[in-house]
Amino acid sequence: MIPVDRGVGMSVTPIGCPAQNPIKEHACMSDVATPSRSRFSTLYSRKAQALPDAPRMAAAKGTPPRISFIYGFPDAASLPGQQVAEATARAMGHSADKALQYGGVLGVPVLIDELLAKLKADQKIEAEPENVIITSGASQAVELIMEALLDRGDIVLAEQPTWSGFNVGVNNMGGVVVPIAIDEQGTDVDLLEAELTRYRDAGTPAKFIYVIPNFQNPTGVTMTLARRKRIIELAEAFDTLIMEDDAYFDLRYEGDFLPTIYSMDPNQRTIYLGTFSKIMGAGMRLGWAVAPPELITKLSILKMEGGSGIFASYVAAEWVPKHLTGHIAELRTIYRQRRDIMLAALERHMPDGATWTRPDGGFFIWVTLPEGLNANELVTMSRERGVDFLPGSACYAGPGGENTLRLSFSFATDEQIPEGIEILGQIISDELREQGR
Amino acid sequence: MIPVDRGVGMSVTPIGCPAQNPIKEHACMSDVATPSRSRFSTLYSRKAQALPDAPRMAAAKGTPPRISFIYGFPDAASLPGQQVAEATARAMGHSADKALQYGGVLGVPVLIDELLAKLKADQKIEAEPENVIITSGASQAVELIMEALLDRGDIVLAEQPTWSGFNVGVNNMGGVVVPIAIDEQGTDVDLLEAELTRYRDAGTPAKFIYVIPNFQNPTGVTMTLARRKRIIELAEAFDTLIMEDDAYFDLRYEGDFLPTIYSMDPNQRTIYLGTFSKIMGAGMRLGWAVAPPELITKLSILKMEGGSGIFASYVAAEWVPKHLTGHIAELRTIYRQRRDIMLAALERHMPDGATWTRPDGGFFIWVTLPEGLNANELVTMSRERGVDFLPGSACYAGPGGENTLRLSFSFATDEQIPEGIEILGQIISDELREQGR
Numbered sequence: 001m002i003p004v005d006r007g008v009g010m011s012v013t014p015i016g017c018p019a020q021n022p023i024k025e026h027a028c029m030s031d032v033a034t035p036s037r038s039r040f041s042t043l044y045s046r047k048a049q050a051l052p053d054a055p056r057m058a059a060a061k062g063t064p065p066r067i068s069f070i071y072g073f074p075d076a077a078s079l080p081g082q083q084v085a086e087a088t089a090r091a092m093g094h095s096a097d098k099a100l101q102y103g104g105v106l107g108v109p110v111l112i113d114e115l116l117a118k119l120k121a122d123q124k125i126e127a128e129p130e131n132v133i134i135t136s137g138a139s140q141a142v143e144l145i146m147e148a149l150l151d152r153g154d155i156v157l158a159e160q161p162t163w164s165g166f167n168v169g170v171n172n173m174g175g176v177v178v179p180i181a182i183d184e185q186g187t188d189v190d191l192l193e194a195e196l197t198r199y200r201d202a203g204t205p206a207k208f209i210y211v212i213p214n215f216q217n218p219t220g221v222t223m224t225l226a227r228r229k230r231i232i233e234l235a236e237a238f239d240t241l242i243m244e245d246d247a248y249f250d251l252r253y254e255g256d257f258l259p260t261i262y263s264m265d266p267n268q269r270t271i272y273l274g275t276f277s278k279i280m281g282a283g284m285r286l287g288w289a290v291a292p293p294e295l296i297t298k299l300s301i302l303k304m305e306g307g308s309g310i311f312a313s314y315v316a317a318e319w320v321p322k323h324l325t326g327h328i329a330e331l332r333t334i335y336r337q338r339r340d341i342m343l344a345a346l347e348r349h350m351p352d353g354a355t356w357t358r359p360d361g362g363f364f365i366w367v368t369l370p371e372g373l374n375a376n377e378l379v380t381m382s383r384e385r386g387v388d389f390l391p392g393s394a395c396y397a398g399p400g401g402e403n404t405l406r407l408s409f410s411f412a413t414d415e416q417i418p419e420g421i422e423i424l425g426q427i428i429s430d431e432l433r434e435q436g437r
Numbered sequence: 438m439i440p441v442d443r444g445v446g447m448s449v450t451p452i453g454c455p456a457q458n459p460i461k462e463h464a465c466m467s468d469v470a471t472p473s474r475s476r477f478s479t480l481y482s483r484k485a486q487a488l489p490d491a492p493r494m495a496a497a498k499g500t501p502p503r504i505s506f507i508y509g510f511p512d513a514a515s516l517p518g519q520q521v522a523e524a525t526a527r528a529m530g531h532s533a534d535k536a537l538q539y540g541g542v543l544g545v546p547v548l549i550d551e552l553l554a555k556l557k558a559d560q561k562i563e564a565e566p567e568n569v570i571i572t573s574g575a576s577q578a579v580e581l582i583m584e585a586l587l588d589r590g591d592i593v594l595a596e597q598p599t600w601s602g603f604n605v606g607v608n609n610m611g612g613v614v615v616p617i618a619i620d621e622q623g624t625d626v627d628l629l630e631a632e633l634t635r636y637r638d639a640g641t642p643a644k645f646i647y648v649i650p651n652f653q654n655p656t657g658v659t660m661t662l663a664r665r666k667r668i669i670e671l672a673e674a675f676d677t678l679i680m681e682d683d684a685y686f687d688l689r690y691e692g693d694f695l696p697t698i699y700s701m702d703p704n705q706r707t708i709y710l711g712t713f714s715k716i717m718g719a720g721m722r723l724g725w726a727v728a729p730p731e732l733i734t735k736l737s738i739l740k741m742e743g744g745s746g747i748f749a750s751y752v753a754a755e756w757v758p759k760h761l762t763g764h765i766a767e768l769r770t771i772y773r774q775r776r777d778i779m780l781a782a783l784e785r786h787m788p789d790g791a792t793w794t795r796p797d798g799g800f801f802i803w804v805t806l807p808e809g810l811n812a813n814e815l816v817t818m819s820r821e822r823g824v825d826f827l828p829g830s831a832c833y834a835g836p837g838g839e840n841t842l843r844l845s846f847s848f849a850t851d852e853q854i855p856e857g858i859e860i861l862g863q864i865i866s867d868e869l870r871e872q873g874r
Contacts, residue, residue, distance in 0.1 A: 038731055039729070039731060040678065040729075040731065040732065042676070043586055043644055043645070043676075043677065043678060044585060044586060044735065045584065045585060045586055045587050045588045045591075046588050047584065047585075047588075047739070048584070048585040048586070048735045048739065051735055051738045051739070052734075052738070053731055053734060071539070073538060073539055074537075074538065076534040076538060077534075079533050079534055079537040079538065080533075080537070081529035081530070081533025081534075081536075081537065082529060082533075084525070084529055084533070084537065084748075085522075085525050085526040085529040085530075088521070088522050088525040088526075088752075089522040089525070089526070092518035092519060092521055092522040093518070093522075096516050096517075096518025096519075096521070097513040097514075097516055097518075098720070099518075099718075099720050100511075100516040100517070100518065100521065100717075100718030100719065100720040100721065101510060101511065101513060101516065101718070101719055101720050102508070102510055102714070102719040102720065103720060135742070136573055136742045136745060136746075137742050137743065139741055139742045139743060140741070140742035142741070143741040143742060147482065147484065147485070148481060148482060148484075148485040149480055149481060149482055149485070150482050151482045151483050151484075154482075165741065168741070169741050172738070172739065172741065207480055208480070239479070239480075240480065241477065241480060277539070280537075281536075281537030281538070281748065282537065282538055282539040282747070283535070283536050283537040283538050283539070283540065283747035283748040283751070284537065284747075284748050285742070285744070285745065285746055285747060285748070292476070292477075294475055294476060294477065294490055295477065297489075297490060298481065298485045298488055301488045301489070301609070302484070302485065302488070302609065304576055304577070304579070304580040304602065304605070304606045304609065305572070305573045305574050305576045305577035305580060305722075306574065306576060307722070308573060308722065309573075309722055309746055309748075309749065310719070310720035310721075310722060311521075311718065311720040311721050311722070311746075311749050311752075312746065312748050312749055314720070315525075315748075
């Protein structure tokens with residue numbers, strides 16, 4: 001129900017849900033009163049009836065936390081406002097008649113050209129315009145793909161933990177997420193094969209495999225080259241598709257770039273998802289899917305609203321060739337430093353028994369607390385002291401992850417990070433002490 | 438599959454469909470080969486399998502028609518490019534950190550405030566922020582509402598002819614459009630009551646009634662006050678909802694503004710849809726739904742991508758208070774003149790036996806040819822002579838309307854309109870002569 005990192009407001013407390021878990025509303029859906037509470041319940045679709053009646057997030061109440069580690073939000077200070085204003089002036093100067101008009105459902109051609117050039121240069125993805133659809137953020141592409149592939153009861157395989165919005169989306173569609181563990185090398189491919197086999201043999205083969213190979217959300221883990229190749233083989237062997245969500249590709253702070261699954265897949269079973277959200281501005285609401293043309297066609301037909309963000313696309317098409325490369329370089333410097341500051345602060349302030357990942361890029365560090373601690377129970381306490389974070393269980397399709405949390409280092413400033421981590425460390429230490437450990 | 442007036446590109450010939458009907462791909466879906474042609478057919482959802490494999494529109498080939506009467510596109514010359522550039526500069530000056538960041542799923546609060554003020558002043562709609570969701574054009578709101586209300590096989594009642602994208606959307610969802618005739622007073626409310634009764638008695642009550650009360654797309658007809666009131670009564674009596682699509686509300690060129698159904702509905706069973714597409718710029722991709730909060734909540738949960746057009750919303754929030762009223766006045770002058778020019782040209786060039794509507798606003802005139810003439814068969818001929826139009830059958834849920842066409846007077850210039858109508862008149866006259874009439 002919520003693209004936590006993609007488009008959610010600043011408030012976090014769901015109404016009518018047990019208070020501890022601010023994100024995973026599905027966990028509390030079964031606690032919600034029956035749909036008969038609702039005036040229009042007889043009119044709702046099966047899908048809508050299964051949704052809670054309460055707003056998915058409460059309106060922001062009181063002061064939001066001063067230091068935010070919760071969302072995968074881009075750094076605010078580096079958002080290129082002035083450049084975007086100038087790009088808009090140029091776009092309006094020569095293309096107002098197109099930029100303010102309806103456009104084709106697949107996206108604005110000048111932006112697609114820029115995107116294809118970028119994908120070729122950086123992602124080593126050779127694609128043609130017929131392989132691309134521009135969407136309202138990559139999350140809309142995820143949604144359209146789910147619509148194209150999933151019927152009620154259908155199986156998808158996804159890393160666990162994973163992007164919480166993904167689990168929620170599958171849930172909305174009535175699909176079933178089969179979790180595949182992730183370790184420091186990425187998706188557990190042996191388990192993946194076992195589950196692919198199991199569901200094929202049961203007569204309900206998986207519709208697709210969802211992976212985030214680079215700096216995974218939420219763990220920060222990067223999938224090894226060997227595992228990427230293995231997933232390509234498995235998709236072919238089991239006649240399924242791969243959804244490669246690569247929102248953070250460009251934001252690598254150390255180590256070599258690894259080839260994208262899409263670029264290595266000889267069988268064209270990969271759908272590659274990316275976004276300008278992290279490298280230009282999330283408010284542009286411009287993401288994309290790269291996929292076989294037959295699939296792009298289906299997505300375009302399902303996308304009833306027509307072309308996404310035509311005005312924003314013309315602005316982006318002006319901004320990208322002039323600024324994208326430089327902006328990415330700037331962001332790498334900013335975020336690398338924030339990652340390092342957060343890692344150092346964790347080292348300093350986390351109690352014994354807590355562990356965390358050390359991502360080569362992206363926005364997230366994944367913290368595992370000593371068994372028995374429940375991150376959901378720390379949320380309120382932490383918010384009261386001005387710090388928020390994402391309880392790791394929000395990234396689980398089912399139960400699990402209670403002793404984990406996701407920390408985003410992208411949004412809080414260099415100064416805020418050590419302070420926020422110190423507060424978190426104190427809260428966790430206090431909790432451990434209370435438990436007599 | 439196609440929001441004809443909302444977001445379609447400039448090309449019109451579908452691939453793999455009988456050539457004459459450029460819009461109504463569903464008409465040719467049954468002619469499309471079985472899904473087994475498709476490589477991923479076993480992976481597609483039921484919904485996607487039912488869609489054609491071919492792109493919904495062919496890439497533009499050759500020169501597009503010189504004079505276009507086909508789309509509900511705003512006039513190009515009056516698009517406020519310079520104002521939008523200035524509004525962007527202001528928005529970036531004070532709100533880049535928000536405008537380029539993720540935003541809440543319901544929409545940008547400053548834009549919602551502007552919208553609520555406008556709805557109150559003009560539409561006499563008193564609504565609160567919890568009644569509103571901003572969407573990627575009104576067509577996305579239509580889609581979300583369908584998702585919230587329709588299961589496979591569900592019934593909706595809609596005027597016939599109606600916006601072709603609506604019929605296609607219901608079709609995509611597996612729903613069934615029950616057509617209600619429209620006459621010069623709008624929806625035939627007696628027939629509406631009869632069909633509501635019939636489907637209720639059959640145990641499949643209608644999920645909602647879809648109407649376009651002002652300057653209906655495609656007929657240009659405006660629903661009378663009496664009929665608006667009757668529809669409100671019927672919705673209550675039959676425990677259903679009203680989807681009031683009012684994309685053209687502001688573009689009235691003569692006669693008094695009639696109250697919106699939403700503003701008169703004491704039962705709060707109306708969902709009001711509007712858009713900035715026709716009064717600011719379609720490329721902004723900003724529309725809205727106004728509805729009871731419980732429904733807005735469902736829509737927000739189904740809207741997985743998060744907030745629509747955050748950047749565009751901040752720009753619109755700057756532009757609207759300063760320019761909207763003046764721009765609407767300007768557009769009324771432009772479009773009134775075009776309507777009058779087209780009406781005069783029709784009078785002059787259409788052969789005896791052809792009739793047409795005289796809209797008080799909006800973008801469309803609906804032409805009925807003598808029985809026996811088929812507008813679908815005139816499309817290619819007309820395109821070859823540089824003029825395009827929408828065959829009326831594209832606006833029918835099932836068969837029908839073959840001798841009708843929709844002419845949009847919004848996009849072609851004052852100079853082009855008489856020329857295009859003269860060509861159309863010749864083609865129709867020639868066709869009549871060939872038939873020996």
